[in-house]
Amino acid sequence: xxxxxxxxxxxxxxxxxxxxxxxxxxxxxxxxxxxxxxxxxxxxxxxxxxxxxxxxxxxxxxxxxxxxxxxxxxxxxxxxxxxxxxxxxxxxxxxxxxxxxxxxxxxxxxxxxxxxxxxxxxxxxxxxxxxxxxxxxxxxxxxxxxxxxxxxxxxxxxxxxxxxxxxxxxxxxxxxxxxxxxxxxxxxxxxxxxxxxxxxxxxxxxxxxxxxxxxxxxxxxxxxxxxxxxxxxxxxxxxxxxxxxxxxxxxxxxxxxxxxxxxxxxxxxxxxxxxxxxxxxxxxxxxxxxxxxxxxxxxxxxxxxxxxxxxxxxxxxxxxxxxxxxxxxxxxxxxxxxxxxxxxxxx
Amino acid sequence: xxxxxxxxxxxxxxxxxxxxxxxxxxxxxxxxxxxxxxxxxxxxxxxxxxxxxxxxxxxxxxxxxxxxxxxxxxxxxxxxxxxxxxxxxxxxxxxxxxxxxxxxxxxxxxx
Numbered sequence: 010x011x012x013x014x015x016x017x018x019x020x021x022x023x024x025x026x027x028x029x030x031x032x033x034x035x036x037x038x039x040x041x042x043x044x045x046x047x048x049x050x051x052x053x054x055x056x057x058x059x060x061x062x063x064x065x066x067x068x069x070x071x072x073x074x075x076x077x078x079x080x081x082x083x084x085x086x087x088x089x090x091x092x093x094x095x096x097x098x099x100x101x102x103x104x105x106x107x108x109x110x111x112x113x114x115x116x117x118x119x120x121x122x123x124x125x126x127x128x129x130x131x132x133x134x135x136x137x138x139x140x141x142x143x144x145x146x147x148x149x150x151x152x153x154x155x156x157x158x159x160x161x162x163x164x165x166x167x168x169x170x171x172x173x174x175x176x177x178x179x180x181x182x183x184x185x186x187x188x189x190x191x192x193x194x195x196x197x198x199x200x201x202x203x204x205x206x207x208x209x210x211x212x213x214x215x216x217x218x219x220x221x222x223x224x225x226x227x228x229x230x231x232x233x234x235x236x237x238x239x240x241x242x243x244x245x246x247x248x249x250x251x252x253x254x255x256x257x258x259x260x261x262x263x264x265x266x267x268x269x270x271x272x273x274x275x276x277x278x279x280x281x282x283x284x285x286x287x288x289x290x291x292x293x294x295x296x297x298x299x300x301x302x303x304x305x306x307x308x309x310x311x312x313x314x315x316x317x318x319x320x321x322x323x324x325x326x327x328x329x330x331x332x333x334x335x336x337x338x339x340x341x342x343x344x345x346x347x348x349x350x351x352x353x354x355x356x
Numbered sequence: 357x358x359x360x361x362x363x364x365x366x367x368x369x370x371x372x373x374x375x376x377x378x379x380x381x382x383x384x385x386x387x388x389x390x391x392x393x394x395x396x397x398x399x400x401x402x403x404x405x406x407x408x409x410x411x412x413x414x415x416x417x418x419x420x421x422x423x424x425x426x427x428x429x430x431x432x433x434x435x436x437x438x439x440x441x442x443x444x445x446x447x448x449x450x451x452x453x454x455x456x457x458x459x460x461x462x463x464x465x466x467x
Contacts, residue, residue: 173432215427222429226398230430272368 010074010182012083013256020259021081023309029262030253030338036268040275043340050280054333055288060326062291064111064351065090065098066304067123069296071115072145075168075181077214077257079308082115090296092122094321097298099129101324111291111351113140113304118151131161138164140212140351143192144185155192159199164208166247166351167192170216172234180216193241202242210245212353218266220277220346221248224354247353250274252305252342274341282348285355288334294321302334304351305342311335367417400429407436408443 013021020026032038047053068089071082102110110130117123117139130137139158145151158165167189171177174186193209196202201209211231215221228246235241251257253270261267292313293301298321301307312319317332348355374381392402403425410418426436 171432173434175433217427219424219427223399226400227430230400 010083012074012081012085013259014081015083015085018259020255020262023311026254026258027309027337027339029258029267030271033267037271040271040338043336043338043344046275046278046341046344047283047336050283052280052283055286055336056333057330058289059106060290060292060329061107062109062111062287062351063098063102063107063294064113064291064304065294066113066115066296066307067095067117067120067126069115070119071142072119072148073116073142073182073185075142075256076260077180077216077251079252079255079257079305080115081255081308086115088296089120090122090298092125094296094298095122095126097321097324098294099126099133101321101326102130102133102135104326106326107135109136109138111138111140113351116142116145118145118154124157127157127161127163131163136164137161138166141165141167141192142181143167143169143189144181146192146195147188155195155199155201158196159201159207162206164210165196165201166210166212168214169193169211169231170214172231172238176216180214190239190241193235193243194239197240197242202244208245209243210247211243212247212249214249214251218251218261218264218270218273220250220273221349221354224248224347245353247351248347248349249351249353250342250345250349252339254305254339255308271338271341274345277345278341279344279346279348279356281356282346282354283344285348285350286340286343287350287352287355288343291351292329298322300324300329303343305339306335309337309339311337362416364416364420367420370417398429400426400431403429404431404435404439408439411440411443412447 030037044053047055066080069080069082069086070084070089071086072084074083112127114120118141120126127137127139146154168181169177169189170180177186177189178184196209199207201207213221213227213231221227224246227248231246232243235243253261253267253274258267261270288302291303293304293307295301295307300313300317300319300321301311302313313329314332314335317328318325343349371385374385392399403422406418407422407426410422423436
């Protein structure tokens with residue numbers, strides 16, 4: 010499967026995506042604006058609490074092309090963060106208020122400077138999270154990474170949409186489940202999931218146009234089923250709502266689910282979830298060093314507020330902590346139900 | 357007037373049934389909400405029961421609603437289809453068990 014970008018698909022243009030969400034037809038035109046919704050609860054303009062998580066998208070290259078991918082990542086994507094930009098990120102990380110570095114992609118492991126960068130960040134005493142698709146850890150080239158992760162106490166947060174093969178393979182491609190199970194067993198053998206210093210988290214994205222259920226209940230089910238079937242242990246399950254952008258937006262349009270899905274998100278708007286959205290404590294850096302309020306805004310090319318600085322080379326945490334966060338209709342995805350963030354439910 | 361007996365958009369209008377009889381409607385929804393709260397049974401188990409019953413009473417609105425609800429509460433496709441088979445078995449069995457009544461009658465009437 011090719012990325013939307015490689016296909017030359019119209020949805021690879023973020024302006025078209027935003028246009029669809031705002032005015033594709035009468036139903037979407039009349040969907041309440043997200044800004045109005047957060048105004049009603051006194052949260053507009055949305056502002057940070059205090060940034061402490063520095064999320065870096067080190068490149069859109071991936072060994073997989075999952076159907077729901079909001080990054081539109083894949084083997085055909087060439088965007089990758091250079092060592093120079095990574096050094097600019099390291100300079101920004103000198104600020105002690107930033108506690109955590111969250112590495113994402115694509116498959117972040119495919120960045121040629123990945124190991125060097127993790128070592129440098131750990132040297133600064135920051136916590137490192139890597140968002141792994143698991144399957145990459147079963148390839149020859151990256152097979153030694155689990156040992157590297159364990160050595161540097163990297164927190165591994167990995168995708169596994171469901172505890173069954175059928176639904177996992179449906180979203181992420183044939184053979185994904187078996188490879189993921191192998192990778193989880195390798196991580197378990199190193200102590201991940203049982204050693205308190207080696208945190209292993211799973212991420213559940215619904216396989217379709219529905220919202221994730223209760224994170225607590227799903228975690229219980231995942232733990233029971235994965236242990237029963239494969240003897241696998243893990244620490245936490247994070248439920249993440251699929252945001253209506255990029256490849257998932259394409260699925261919604263092609264399957265005729267877009268309007269109902271947007272209705273579902275709006276109806277499930279939760280003020281408590283809105284006040285806990287991740288953009289309030291996280292900043293997102295793109296492969297080319299630009300700053301965004303979150304990874305989703307990054308994919309929609311909605312940069313941080315002009316006054317706060319828009320590139321990591323001019324990183325100023327005080328300015329960023331005082332900025333107005335930019336929002337649009339896709340933000341309903343993070344405020345529905347129990348809320349959604351890179352760390353799972355927010356309520 | 358709608359030309360179709362069933363319209364999926366009507367499911368969203370379900371709460372509007374209180375318009376013609378507010379007191380009983382509200383009592384129903386209060387009860388309905390309480391039934392589906394987590395209790396001795398989990399929400400997922402209740403969703404699967406509701407899905408099975410929806411097939412027995414052949415309610416397309418309920419099938420839509422509880423297919424979504426079952427997915428959201430983490431039920432697998434296998435669990436959902438097994439729930440439908442349970443409904444089917446009971447429904448079929450309910451007919452078949454009356455076969456005993458038929459047999460009794462036949463035996464009563466026969467020499």
